[in-house]
Amino acid sequence: MTRSDSRSLILVVDDDPAHRLMLKNLLEDWGYRIEEAEDGDDAVAFIQRGPADLVLMDVRMPRMNGIEATQAILSYNPAVPVLIMTAYSSIPSAVEALKAGAYDYLTKPLDFDALRLTIERALEHTHLRRENEELRGQLARLQLPEMVGRSPAMQQMAEMIALVAPSEATVLLTGESGTGKSLVARAIHANSPRSSRPLVEVNCAAIPESLMESELFGHEKGAFTGADKARRGRFSQADGGTIFLDEVGELSPPMQAKLLRVLQEGDIQRVGSDAPVRVDVRVIAATNRDLQNMVAQETFREDLFYRLNVVTLEVPPLRDRVEDIPVLAEHFLARFAEKNRKRVKGITPGAMDLLLKHPWPGNVRELENVMERGVILLQGDYISEKELPLALQKLAPQPPPETAADSSPQRDLTDLTLAEMERRAIFQTLEETGGNKSEAARRLGITRRTLKLKLKKYQEESNT
Known part of the structure; x- marks a missing residue:
């Protein structure tokens, strides 16, 4: 034989x-x-x-x-x-x-x-x-060490990165919060001709408006109160390499105009100086907002949108690549077990079933947080249902009522849409945190602003 x-x-x-x-x-x-x-x-x-x-x-x-x-x-x-x-x-x-x-x-x-x-x-x-x-081998050859997944969506993303990375094109990454847009940006840079030069990452939502211009373009000594010495901005730091502008949709209209000038002219102007400074920088931008809708509402410049939107890559939410959940969970498990000096053998089938059923409104970041929590709380060898957050534990099948008379029928979770499951997870987490939106957002792995937008959407739906 x-x-x-x-x-x-x-x-x-x-x-x-x-x-x-x-x-x-x-x-x-x-x-x-x-x-x-x-x-x-x-x-x-x-x-x-x-x-x-x-x-x-x-x-x-x-x-x-x-x-x-x-x-x-x-x-x-x-x-x-x-x-x-x-x-x-x-x-x-x-x-x-x-x-x-x-x-x-x-x-x-x-x-x-x-x-x-x-x-x-x-x-x-x-x-x-x-x-x-095999997948790790392919990703290693593409220099994508942090990107984990075997779903068709991730395979397609890897193929797009391989096509886009060698070019000089500006790239716009779209997708929900927590999907891993920063990892895609790093992968594009790592596989580009600029890989030996700096990758400078800027979170536009985390920088106050009053400091944004100085942060991006730098300033001269004495340009404003407290500017006791000249400072290079992020664009100058990225000269010859790549700058990653995360949450670019949060830029104010004046900053949008200044960013557009950089993209058009290839030079910057430091605060307190009239002299332009040439920079050779590839721009990768990311947003979890609908920029086209913002253009229609005149809150985002149309000309800047088209400058950024040369190539668009949409990073899929975790609920659209469920096949990746076991691989990601094991990846995070190994990382946090090593970080916390614990010997963890794996995840029980029951716990994995709950991970697969959860809608993951916070996407990969939420799963990462869940696995870190599980490793920290673990006392045995395997992550089980009891180490998972209450919002996930409630997804476990409940025993049927003894009689129809003493219990109202419960709707089977399999009848819920992903959007309904996401809504349920958000409200359950808010209930667990006593309505604390910041803590609920942290547990879900999303920003407080994203949580508020989802709650506003639910309120509008209930009023219609």
């Missing part, structure tokens, strides 16, 4: 020929390719000759037992999942095998339904891990 067959190859390891034959026939009926080994030595030798997709192995065997074989197999190839079969009386041995790295264990006599589900889960886990490794 060759290993070029596309079906998954399972190595069955058991010193009992009859039990081995039974498993071979059963697994072949389920569509798998089967190879056999009589003991641990033979199993290790097989894996060293070539990989199997999964090893199903008894724990008690002559020569090399299942635990020793598991250690040897995973030492040679850590990517092969090993399932251990053990009698009820050998549970301590099975636990020892798990410590040695086995994926899971099954007790004899085997429950065939449980066996089938465990095999499918192990193979799916291995498949996802290989996909993630």
